[in-house]
Amino acid sequence: MSQNELYPIFLKVAQLEVLIVGGGNVGLEKLTFLLKSSPSAKVTVVAPHFHSELVELAKNHEVKLVEDSYNISYLEGKHMVIATTDVVATNVEVYKDCKERNILVNVADNPPYCDFYMGGIVTKGNVKIAISTNGKSPTLAKRLRQFFEEVIPENINDLAKNLNSFRKTIKGDFEEKVTTLNDLTKGIIHKKE
Ligand SMILES: C[C@@]1(CC(=O)O)C2=NC(=C\c3[nH]c(c(CCC(=O)O)c3CC(=O)O)Cc3[nH]c(c(CC(=O)O)c3CCC(=O)O)/C=C3\N/C(=C\2)[C@@H](CCC(=O)O)[C@]3(C)CC(=O)O)/[C@H]1CCC(=O)O
Numbered sequence: 001m002s003q004n005e006l007y008p009i010f011l012k013v014a015q016l017e018v019l020i021v022g023g024g025n026v027g028l029e030k031l032t033f034l035l036k037s038s039p040s041a042k043v044t045v046v047a048p049h050f051h052s053e054l055v056e057l058a059k060n061h062e063v064k065l066v067e068d069s070y071n072i073s074y075l076e077g078k079h080m081v082i083a084t085t086d087v088v089a090t091n092v093e094v095y096k097d098c099k100e101r102n103i104l105v106n107v108a109d110n111p112p113y114c115d116f117y118m119g120g121i122v123t124k125g126n127v128k129i130a131i132s133t134n135g136k137s138p139t140l141a142k143r144l145r146q147f148f149e150e151v152i153p154e155n156i157n158d159l160a161k162n163l164n165s166f167r168k169t170i171k172g173d174f175e176e177k178v179t180t181l182n183d184l185t186k187g188i189i190h191k192k193e
Pocket residue numbers: 029030033034106107108109110111114116117118119120121131132133134135136137138139140141142143145
């Protein structure tokens with residue numbers, strides 16, 4: 001059985017510079033999910049034309065819209081780039097320019113041209129779950145996201161907050177703290193012996 005070997009990390013996108021090239025349907029979709037998970041993300045979108053909903057979305061966030069065709073100067077200072085234009089050659093150009101500069105790049109919906117994939121994301125307060133099907137089925141990623149949004153209780157965040165408070169009150173060395181926290185929380189997992 002093939003395994004998903006992708007390594008998930010949780011990026012502080014509010015302190016990174018993200019560029020989206022292209023501002024149509026796909027640009028809107030990627031920006032929507034980025035901001036849903038990370039409303040303070042710092043994003044620049046460069047395109048000659050923008051979807052009207054993307055313009056609306058940008059107004060309420062840290063999103064800068066630049067009305068222009070892509071050129072290499074837009075990569076300056078960027079950490080992460082998502083290419084979403086309807087011109088294949090432009091997306092490939094963005095990909096190559098990024099690779100030359102070691103900038104992480106995702107050509108939306110084009111797995112061979114991705115250093116990383118966007119995933120399905122469930123957020124409940126401080127708790128966040130990212131879902132990947134290794135690019136096999138974005139539809140399944142969406143359905144799993146909806147499933148976990150439904151079944152994970154909103155108050156999972158209270159549990160995280162209470163455990164954080166309790167953790168500060170426990171005396172003893174690191175090992176004793178770990179034991180106390182593990183004893184306290186083992187009831188969360190109902191495992192049949
Ligand atoms: C999770 C999500 C996040 C996001 O978009 O930010 C996301 N796609 C979503 C939805 C979605 N995208 C597409 C459909 C139509 C149905 C279908 O094809 O299944 C649906 C479902 C729908 O809209 O109902 C079209 C599509 N997408 C990709 C391909 C190419 C291919 O698979 O080869 C094609 C075919 C294009 C064509 O027809 O040519 C590829 C990718 N899409 C990924 C992410 C990455 C893998 C994630 C994973 O590991 O599963 C990856 C590899 C690259 C990337 O873009 O990062 C978001 C759900 C968010 C949510 O709801 O929570």
